[in-house]
Amino acid sequence: MNLLTKKTKLIENILDFLYPNPISTLYYTNEYTLLIAVILTARSKEKKVNEITKYLFKKIQTPKDIIHLSVEKIKNFIKNIGLHNKKSKNIYDLSTILINKYNSIIPKNISELKFLPGVGHKTASVFLSHVSNIPVFPVDTHIHRMMYRWKLSDGKNVKKTEKDAKRIFNKIIWRKLHLQIIFYAKKYSPSKNWDVKKDIIYQELLRKNLL
Numbered sequence: 001m002n003l004l005t006k007k008t009k010l011i012e013n014i015l016d017f018l019y020p021n022p023i024s025t026l027y028y029t030n031e032y033t034l035l036i037a038v039i040l041t042a043r044s045k046e047k048k049v050n051e052i053t054k055y056l057f058k059k060i061q062t063p064k065d066i067i068h069l070s071v072e073k074i075k076n077f078i079k080n081i082g083l084h085n086k087k088s089k090n091i092y093d094l095s096t097i098l099i100n101k102y103n104s105i106i107p108k109n110i111s112e113l114k115f116l117p118g119v120g121h122k123t124a125s126v127f128l129s130h131v132s133n134i135p136v137f138p139v140d141t142h143i144h145r146m147m148y149r150w151k152l153s154d155g156k157n158v159k160k161t162e163k164d165a166k167r168i169f170n171k172i173i174w175r176k177l178h179l180q181i182i183f184y185a186k187k188y189s190p191s192k193n194w195d196v197k198k199d200i201i202y203q204e205l206l207r208k209n210l211l
Helices: 003-018 031-040 046-059 063-067 071-077 084-102 110-114 121-131 141-149 158-168 171-188 200-207
Strands: none
Touching (some): 031 084, 046 071, 071 084, 141 158, 141 171
């Protein structure tokens, strides 16, 4: 067993012990509200987004619900979220396209998804990880940080980190691993006030000379 295999097995085993059945904590009620919620989390805390969407999704459930509102009204709903001006316009435009082009059904093709306003590669990947069996490995800031700290990627950019993660980890566990790493990073290995001694995986990797 080479060093990389030992390292990945150790990481996977600890994550499986801590988070055997990880479930997304993002609040949504259907595929459409899921996509909206994922868009809203860009550069925003999930906790804040959940607070707003628990109220917002009582008002909107479909693209048609959105286009009956003005961009200003959407903006007013999400005004406490980062980039709310841009996001409100994107949500309105996206809903219009879904109605006119897709009969209000969200496409499950990553290329088509990425053409929708406000939906980049990461947003499309997160959405697909929830609603399809298409193998995706969405990389956010938490996963990017952990891949660098575990010396599994060089930290140059998120695109490179995603490529490395897909190469290193088995496709079968991508969906689960994506959530496990995020949960772990938030609790044990944050970007600020990182206490190395409390970082279980980092300490184990050090102890076994795998860093």
